[in-house]
Amino acid sequence: xxxxxxxxxxxxxxxxxxxxxxxxxxxxxxxxxxxxxxxxxxxxxxxxxxxxxxxxxxxxxxxxxxxxxxxxxxxxxxxxxxxxxxxxxxxxxxxxxxxxxxxxxxxxxxxxxxxxxxxxxxxxxxxxxxxxxxxxxxxxxxxxxxxxxxxxxxxxxxxxxxxxxxxxxxxxxxxxxxxxxxxxxxxxxxxxxxxxxxxxxxxxxxxxxxxxxxxxxxxxxxxxxxxxxxxxxxxxxxxxxxxxxxxxxxxxxxxxxxxxxxxxxxxxxxxxxxxxxxxxxxxxxxxxxxxxxxxxxxxxxxxxxxxxxxxxxxxxxxxxxxxxxxxxxxxxxxxxxxxxxxxxxxxxxxxxxxxxxxxxxxxxxxxxxxxxxxxxxxxxxxxxxxxxxxxxxxxxxxxxxxxxxxxxxxxxxxxxxxxxxxxxxxxxxxxxxxxxxxxxxxxxxxxxxxxxxxxxxxxxxxxxxxxxxxxxxxxxxxxxxxxxxxxxxxxxxxxxxxxxxxxxxxxxxxxxxxxxxxxxxxxxxxxxxxxxxxxxxxxxxxxxxxxxxxxxxxxxxxxxxxxxxxxxxxxxxxxxxxxxxxxxxxxxxxxxxxxxxxxxxxxxxxxxxxxxxxxxxxxxxxxxxxxxxxxxxxxxxxxxxxxxxxxxxxxxxxxxxxxxxxxxxxxxxxxxxxxxxxxxxxxxxxxxxxxxxxxxxxxxxxxxxxxxxxxxxxxxxxxxxxxxxxxxxxxxxxxxxxxxxxxxxxxxxxxxxxxxxxxxxxxxxxxxxxxxxxxxxxxxxxxxxxxxxxxxxxxxxxxxxxxxxxxxxxxxxxxxxxxxxxxxxxxxxxxxx
Numbered sequence: 001x002x003x004x005x006x007x008x009x010x011x012x013x014x015x016x017x018x019x020x021x022x023x024x025x026x027x028x029x030x031x032x033x034x035x036x037x038x039x040x041x042x043x044x045x046x047x048x049x050x051x052x053x054x055x056x057x058x059x060x061x062x063x064x065x066x067x068x069x070x071x072x073x074x075x076x077x078x079x080x081x082x083x084x085x086x087x088x089x090x091x092x093x094x095x096x097x098x099x100x101x102x103x104x105x106x107x108x109x110x111x112x113x114x115x116x117x118x119x120x121x122x123x124x125x126x127x128x129x130x131x132x133x134x135x136x137x138x139x140x141x142x143x144x145x146x147x148x149x150x151x152x153x154x155x156x157x158x159x160x161x162x163x164x165x166x167x168x169x170x171x172x173x174x175x176x177x178x179x180x181x182x183x184x185x186x187x188x189x190x191x192x193x194x195x196x197x198x199x200x201x202x203x204x205x206x207x208x209x210x211x212x213x214x215x216x217x218x219x220x221x222x223x224x225x226x227x228x229x230x231x232x233x234x235x236x237x238x239x240x241x242x243x244x245x246x247x248x249x250x251x252x253x254x255x256x257x258x259x260x261x262x263x264x265x266x267x268x269x270x271x272x273x274x275x276x277x278x279x280x281x282x283x284x285x286x287x288x289x290x291x292x293x294x295x296x297x298x299x300x301x302x303x304x305x306x307x308x309x310x311x312x313x314x315x316x317x318x319x320x321x322x323x324x325x326x327x328x329x330x331x332x333x334x335x336x337x338x339x340x341x342x343x344x345x346x347x348x349x350x351x352x353x354x355x356x357x358x359x360x361x362x363x364x365x366x367x368x369x370x371x372x373x374x375x376x377x378x379x380x381x382x383x384x385x386x387x388x389x390x391x392x393x394x395x396x397x398x399x400x401x402x403x404x405x406x407x408x409x410x411x412x413x414x415x416x417x418x419x420x421x422x423x424x425x426x427x428x429x430x431x432x433x434x435x436x437x438x439x440x441x442x443x444x445x446x447x448x449x450x451x452x453x454x455x456x457x458x459x460x461x462x463x464x465x466x467x468x469x470x471x472x473x474x475x476x477x478x479x480x481x482x483x484x485x486x487x488x489x490x491x492x493x494x495x496x497x498x499x500x501x502x503x504x505x506x507x508x509x510x511x512x513x514x515x516x517x518x519x520x521x522x523x524x525x526x527x528x529x530x531x532x533x534x535x536x537x538x539x540x541x542x543x544x545x546x547x548x549x550x551x552x553x554x555x556x557x558x559x560x561x562x563x564x565x566x567x568x569x570x571x572x573x574x575x576x577x578x579x580x581x582x583x584x585x586x587x588x589x590x591x592x593x594x595x596x597x598x599x600x601x602x603x604x605x606x607x608x609x610x611x612x613x614x615x616x617x618x619x620x621x622x623x624x625x626x627x628x629x630x631x632x633x634x635x636x637x638x639x640x641x642x643x644x645x646x647x648x649x650x651x652x653x654x655x656x657x658x659x660x661x662x663x664x665x666x667x668x669x670x671x672x673x674x675x676x677x678x679x680x681x682x683x684x685x686x687x688x689x690x691x692x693x694x695x696x697x698x699x700x701x702x703x704x705x706x707x708x709x710x711x712x713x714x715x716x717x718x719x720x721x722x723x724x725x726x727x728x729x730x731x732x733x734x735x736x737x738x739x740x741x742x743x744x745x746x747x748x749x750x751x752x753x754x755x756x757x758x759x760x761x762x763x764x765x766x767x768x769x770x771x772x773x774x775x776x777x778x779x780x781x782x783x784x785x786x787x788x789x790x791x792x793x794x795x796x797x798x799x800x801x802x803x804x805x806x807x808x809x810x811x812x813x814x815x816x817x818x819x820x821x822x823x824x825x826x827x828x829x830x831x832x833x
Contacts, residue, residue: 048126049163049183050172051498052410052425053488054357059597062498062518062530063167064609064660066091070159070187075730075739077773077790077826079200079211079233080152081159081184082110086818087741087771090680090724091166091180091660093817109148112166112179113613114656114684114720117148119538119587121169121177124154124184125284125298127349128173130369133400133435135543135621144712145621145648147400147543150371151182153302153345157194157213158229158282160187166660168591168613170536171500171516174429174482178536178589178615186284186298189217190225196786196830203796205821207238207272224287232279237309238821239271241809248314248334268336270809272821273308294353302345307378310337311809324383326450330391331381338378345371357423360411370401375467377444385448395445396468397438400543405430420490427484434477435546440467445550466551476546479507480539494522500534508545509586512537516591530609531594540584540619544648548573566624569647575639576647579625580694580702585650588616595660604665612657614689617650623709623753625702633696651692651704654716658684673733683723683746686716714751714761719815721766722746735777739790742770745817762813764800769793769818789827796823 050063058065068088078084085092093111109117109132122129135147162184169177193216201208211233218226243266284298314334351365374397381391408427415422439445444467482504490496498518505511516534523529550567569576572583595609626644634640660682667675691704705713728741745767752760773790799816802808812820 048185049123049181050165050167050169051488052486053423054412055420058163059599059605060496060520060528062496062520063165063169063532063593064530064595064607065166066162066164066662068162068164070156070161073156073159073162075737075773076741077739077771077792078156079198079209081154081156081162082151084156085110085151085162085164085182087743088726089164090662090682090726092164093720093724109146110151110182112164112182113611113658113682114686115179115613115615116146118146118541119176119178119615120148121173121175121181122149122151122184123173123181124300124347124349125186126183127351127365127367128402128404128431129184130347130371130402131400131541131543132373133371133398133543134373135541135547144715145544145619147541150302150343150345153280153300153304154184155213155215155229155231155280155282157196157215157231158186158227158284160185166609167532167593167611168534168536168589169516170538170589171502171514171534172484172486174502174504175480175537175539175586178538178587178591178613186282187215187217187227187229188225188284188286189215189227190219190223191217192833193217194830194832196828198788198826198828200824200826201236202238202821203823203825205238205240205271206236207821207824209233209235209275220285220287222288222290224285226283226285228281228283230279230281233275234278235272235275237269237271237274237307239269240811240821241267241270242805242811243267244312244809246314268312268809269309270311273306276305276307278304292355295351296353297348297350299348300346302343304341304343306341306343308339308341310339312336326383326387326389327381329387335379335381337380340376340378342374342376343372345369357410357412358421360409363408363410363427364406366403366405368401368403370399372397372399374398374438375440377467380444382443382448384451385443386450389448390441390443393441393443395440395466396472396549397436397440398468398543398547399434399436399438401434401436403432415489418489418491419493422487422489425484425486425488429480429482429484431480431482432477433480433542434475435542436475437468437472437546437548439470439473445469445552466549468549472548472550474546476542478542478545481505496520504537506539506586509539512586526599528597529594530597533592534590536589536591538587538589538619540586540648544619544621545584546570564643565641567642567645568621569645571647571649573647575634575637575642575645578633578637578639578697579630579645579647580696581647581649584619584648585617587618587650590614601665604663606661606663608659608661610657610659612655614653614655616653618652618654619648619650620652620708620712622646622649622707623712625706629696629700629702632698632700649694649707651694651707652688652716653690654686655689656684656686658682673731673736676728676730678726678728678730680726681723684720685722686720688713688717709753710751710755711753714749715815718749718751721748721817735779737775739773740770742768743818744768748815748817750813750815760804762800762803764813764816767797767799767817767819769797770795784832786830786832787828788830790825792824792826793819793822798822 050061050065058067066089073084076084076087078087091112110120111117112120129149131147132150135145165181167180169181173181195214198211213231215229220226280302282300286296288294312334347369349365349367354362375395377395378392406427406429410425412421412423484502486500488498501515503513514535514537518532520528520530548568548570550565552565571581591613593609593611598606624644624646634642663679665677669675693701693703695701723746725744731738747763747766749763771792772794775786775788777786797819799812799819801811802813
């Protein structure tokens with residue numbers, strides 16, 4: 001347990017807060033809060049995230065919190081929650097360009113303040129949400145190896161609002177809340193409902209989509225409710241790639257192939273995957289038993305099938321990979337491998353609230369969530385299984401489950417020397433996490449009975465094959481127990497203070513204790529200062545602890561075909577230990593934040609916040625290590641056929657600094673309606689402050705620059721836009737509503753792997769995207785009916801093209817924030833009842 005780390009930062013925090021209070025209190029001893037202009041309440045929302053107090057709005061919080069209503073989310077025209085947050089929150093980043101077969105396996109997560117998506121905690125109605133069972137291997141905004149919560153599974157029609165806490169909150173909520181917390185607050189309606197249909201497509205690059213959303217509120221006794229929401233749809237693939245520049249060869253003599261049959265493969269799809277059979281459902285309910293007891297529960301289910309195309313493989317006798325006779329017979333014109341991912345996700349929460357905050361409120365709940373991802377290869381082949389072998393087969397399953405149980409107690413206690421009651425919250429929690437890997441069909445990862453080692457015969461030599469093998473099949477689990485204490489109160493009418501401490505004990509790691517101090521001081525009637533400091537942690541995800549897989553190629557070495565493996569290894573496996581791998585440890589963080597909230601006039605506010613996040617032992621998936629050090633480490637061992645390997649490691653420390661600002665104002669245009677204006681700005685910079693080499697079992701040193709190479713480092717330090725600006729105009733008049741919004745992404749940089757080729761590094765230019773959404777309600781003619789239409793990326797902005805693409809068909813970097821498919825339009829009809 002890192003008590004020294006904890007004590008050092010808390011001591012500095014106490015000194016800093018005490019110094020500020022000693023200077024500020026004598027100078028600003030007026031009761032500013034009670035004189036706050038009542039009109040300002042029109043832009044405030046009482047919070048449930050980041051505080052246990054029941055009288056605090058998002059403008060009165062000690063940390064920056066964005067409150068995004070369900071209407072604001074749907075008004076973006078986005079098709080899922082993650083895309084809507086990207087448009088509304090400047091601190092939110094998410095690359096929307098990933099392409100190819102792997103893209104369909106990446107959970108649509110959330111990233112804040114330039115950190116990884118798995119460093120953000122996601123809550124539903126204040127309860128921890130389970131993460132996905134897969135992780136990304138790509139260098140996407142520093143998220144290589146992250147397993148995040150899939151926000152696309154939460155229907156927007158089920159959401160009352162989303163509260164985004166942009167501050168470290170591990171002391172309040174536990175592991176993962178290093179960058180912040182996203183709390184999805186569900187609708188609590190007992191009447192009414194709505195249904196809407198929307199069609200959308202890109203103007204040039206496909207992606208035709210259909211989406212149906214519906215919700216209904218039902219009444220239960222004692223003013224209880226059941227609110228049901230569903231989402232269903234499908235989407236065709238979108239593609240914006242260059243023609244394949246490679247020279248095609250025939251499968252007879254290896255000469256260039258002029259046949260028209262190959263021309264169709266010049267423009268094969270390598271874009272956004274097709275989405276089939278997507279449907280999500282969510283039910284939220286509450287039933288008061290009496291004045292003191294209320295039972296509640298919510299449950300969700302999601303299903304999605306995604307289909308992504310990989311790189312086209314053409315037959316050529318100059319390459320052993322596709323030389324097999326069986327390959328040529330099955331795919332005389334080559335093949336396009338297709339990867340299909342089938343996702344099933346379900347979760348349920350049951351709980352009871354007893355009492356009230358004045359006398360003591362007890363909240364007891366349990367929840368369970370499961371995410372299952374199965375992968376399949378279509379249009380595949382393993383020639384060693386013969387000419388009639390299957391070309392569609394199962395390549396492996398991943399299952400991540402999480403169970404939480406907790407008892408919380410909250411009470412407002414009157415204290416004579418405080419200006420407000422002291423809010424005391426405490427509780428205990430237990431969490432069970434389990435991760436399971438299921439091996440794929442044997443054809444996906446083994447040699448078949450037709451294997452022929454002769455390169456001359458070339459009949460049953462395997463092509464590339466991969467998946468989860470019998471060796472990778474496993475089930476691992478861990479338990480986490482915890483306890484917390486939170487104190488919040490107001491020593492004066494102008495000063496709010498808060499303290500939170502949380503202890504957690506892991507069955508597979510040591511225990512950890514983290515704390516957070518917060519302060520808010522009302523300087524004048526319209527200006528307040530807020531600040532917080534805290535320690536935090538993120539334990540390695542159960543996915544990072546349990547995942548392994550492999551792929552095989554069969555080159556000819558000394559005239560003999562040899563299976564050569566590329567493996568993703570467990571960090572604690574024998575093979576990884578030979579390379580210097582060690583057991584993962586939790587990330588440890590320290591967060592500092594300070595800022596101001598200014599209400600210059602009614603219905604307007606401006607916020608400015610600066611922050612610093614230091615993370616020690618940051619968890620990264622290593623590069624695919626190869627070369628002499630790997631060969632020597634594996635020589636004479638059962639792993640000597642592994643040519644390159646990757647594993648998770650804690651070798652880096654990072655520091656992220658940034659500043660965020662927002663402004664909102666509502667203009668009353670009288671007979672011309674209302675005009676809402678909002679602006680947001682976020683800028684952050686991440687630096688690697690320390691990196692550690694590793695030593696293999698035979699004493700060779702593998703430098704940190706090889707473990708986390710230039711591409712990965714650039715992803716961490718430069719892969720996110722330097723800054724992001726959002727701005728929006730929302731005009732409403734009687735039955736009309738128009739939203740015009742935009743986002744500007746600053747420069748970002750991608751680097752190549754080889755230090756000697758720095759001339760191929762590329763800095764991408766800023767990019768600006770504009771959207772337009774127009775809606776009209778037919779209240780007089782067809783009450784409840786609304787028509788809407790709009791454009792995403794109305795001015796058809798694209799990211800910079802990748803320079804020096806060579807044989808690649810991809811035009812844009814996977815890290816491009818938006819716009820790879822240009823302009824999209826949509827139209828829809830809705831009925832509210």
